[in-house]
Amino acid sequence: MSKSIIYWFRQDLRLADNPALLHASQTGKRIIPIYIFDPNDRPIGMAASWWREQSLINLGAELKKIGANLNFYEGRPLEILQKLASFYDADEFVWSRQYDGYSVARDKEIKQTFSDKGIQCASFNASLLFEPWLIKNKSGSHFKVFSPFWRQCMAENQPDSPCPRPAELRGHPDIDPFQIPLPATPLDEDADLVTEEWTPGESGAYQQLEKFVEEGLAIYAEFRDFPDRLATSRLSPYLRWGEISPRQIWSKIQFVKSHESFSEKTVTKFLAEIGWREFSYHLIFHVPEMATQNLQPSFNDFPWEENEKALQLWKEGNTGYPLVDAGMRELRRTGYMHNRVRMITASFLIKHLMIDWRAGEKYFWDRLLDACPANNIAGWQWVAGSGADAAPFFRIFNPIIQGEKFDPNGSYTKRFIPELAHLEQKHLFSPWKSKSDRVELDFQEGQYPDPIVEHEYARNRALEAFQQIRR
Structure with missing residues (x-):
């Protein structure tokens, strides 16, 4: 009997542009596709677990069409792979790389263990x-600021073209005794994850990319910061779970750019967001400790406040600032939040409430469909001012002005805070002012909370704290 090859799916849940899977299919060996639930990996929350479950179901169905079954396992990957190597007489393992500190160390141990046994x-x-490791600054080190990093990427490199999807796989007829059923994800009663907006899986990713090109790309540069506009790609969950690759997105955007009349500005702006994702992984690979530590050491002395009550009100969307609360309620209910609103809610927690960015990062990780091991960390440190290419700490979003500017019609805010639906626009982002206004308003006192902190006071307090760590 010929040897077998085991393909280990991780966050690459697709068949097209999957070099490892294509390699496996070209060996002529019987292939065993697997997915391992690793208890030592960072646990994901309900929304991400739901997405992963749906994606794995779709992936299993697509694999079956071309000749192989997707098998599930739970436990320490090295131990599981050792059992499978013996059972299937496998002489090769293949997988797609991950870049966070835990995954790099785990994979290095696995490679060394099997190399010693003559298994590739x-x-x-x-x-x-x-x-x-390919993108280096002039001193030969990694980049610490996004703009020169992305310029270097664009100046000297062209992304590889997407590789084709395997037409057929030689599955293995034997069934090992180590498999488990795919675990089901229990959903909260108030979760609204299954909507027309989301179709987890590879085909859903392609549909979403096509929708963005048709409806959002032309207005991306102008309206990407407006949460009520369909101007963003909403590809982040698909990228997180590898249902689509950045190479596929890049290739598609370059194609439409050359064949349709999209402006250079809007295409460049969108591709730079793909670049920010690249930069986040660049950082997490070179500085894995940033997952839990400040990249800027001065922030180790920042006087964070322990305020569980304020943290809980922020999580619930009851801070008294409507745009902040709309974002947090969107996250709680749907597992998603518009990027501009992510920055505003994060800034509020860090700079208005003086709560450590790590508490916010953990909550987003637990609630987001697209909880990404690189983007989530890099984004929170950017807002805090503690990271690479950080927004200055003294850039403090005014949640009232942000609401007036980026939700000018109030449709986004009123969607997630229905108790403010009949409030006049002039008071929507400062509803406490309506209580003393002589104009008759449909606003019942007690339905929506007063602000938990006054903006100017919070701003001055944050700036004073920032000055302390600069002295």
């Missing part, structure tokens, strides 16, 4: 345009 382990890039 091959890993491939399926998640990034450019490998983190």
